[in-house]
Amino acid sequence: MTVSDEKIKIPDDLKQCVAFHGHICPGLIYGYRVAREAMRLMHLSRAGDEEVVAVCENDSCAIDALQVLLGTAAGKGNLVVRNYGKNAYTVLSRPMRRAYRFSRRTGYTYGGKERELYDRLEAARIAGKASENEERQLKRMKIADLLSQPFAELFTTAEVPYDEPPYAPLQPSCPCAVCGEMTMAGKMIPLPDGRRVCIPCSQQS
Ligand SMILES: [Zn+2]
Ligand SMILES: [Zn+2]
Numbered sequence: 001m002t003v004s005d006e007k008i009k010i011p012d013d014l015k016q017c018v019a020f021h022g023h024i025c026p027g028l029i030y031g032y033r034v035a036r037e038a039m040r041l042m043h044l045s046r047a048g049d050e051e052v053v054a055v056c057e058n059d060s061c062a063i064d065a066l067q068v069l070l071g072t073a074a075g076k077g078n079l080v081v082r083n084y085g086k087n088a089y090t091v092l093s094r095p096m097r098r099a100y101r102f103s104r105r106t107g108y109t110y111g112g113k114e115r116e117l118y119d120r121l122e123a124a125r126i127a128g129k130a131s132e133n134e135e136r137q138l139k140r141m142k143i144a145d146l147l148s149q150p151f152a153e154l155f156t157t158a159e160v161p162y163d164e165p166p167y168a169p170l171q172p173s174c175p176c177a178v179c180g181e182m183t184m185a186g187k188m189i190p191l192p193d194g195r196r197v198c199i200p201c202s203q204q205s
Helices: 012-021 026-042 062-070 112-126 133-147 197-203
Strands: 052-054 080-083 090-094 098-104 155-160 173-175 182-183
Touching: 012 026, 012 062, 026 062, 026 098, 026 133, 026 155, 052 062, 062 090, 062 112, 112 133, 155 182
Parallel strands: 052 080
Antiparallel strands: 052 090, 090 098, 098 155, 173 182
């Protein structure tokens, strides 16, 4: 029996992430593992407001697990996406004034027969030649690996200086001088004639 044949046990909190995200995938598991580790290190519970902040260095599926477990949600201003295309995340706790950065160490670390299978499937996938069945098998392998490895095998963890991010700005809205739609004051663009307009209107004039 290989890892890819085993039945993967999905914990309840991961099921919540899957329900939010829409499917299970390796990216979601990255976010799940990072969120769990951040919660363990800083004794976090899900942020009702902005007491936890996540800075994500990619815009992948992982973000959705952070939103579900940490409450670092796109609409609250405590999810910061700096898309460097890196599998790295910083989680800050405002009450504890502490921050940790987690960065993926390596690729998948199979040995022996698993390695051969993985390399073959991954090569087929990258070449666009993997069958639907092979795609599924590869995904299962990755998910099983990401769920079963000790966290330290997957990510390096570093406590980083606590650099408190500003709270989400609360600003009044004013009507755009061109389209009339209400727009946050700080997002409006002044025209040479002194009128203030929204960004789409500024790009048309
Ligand atoms: Zn996904
Ligand atoms: Zn406008």
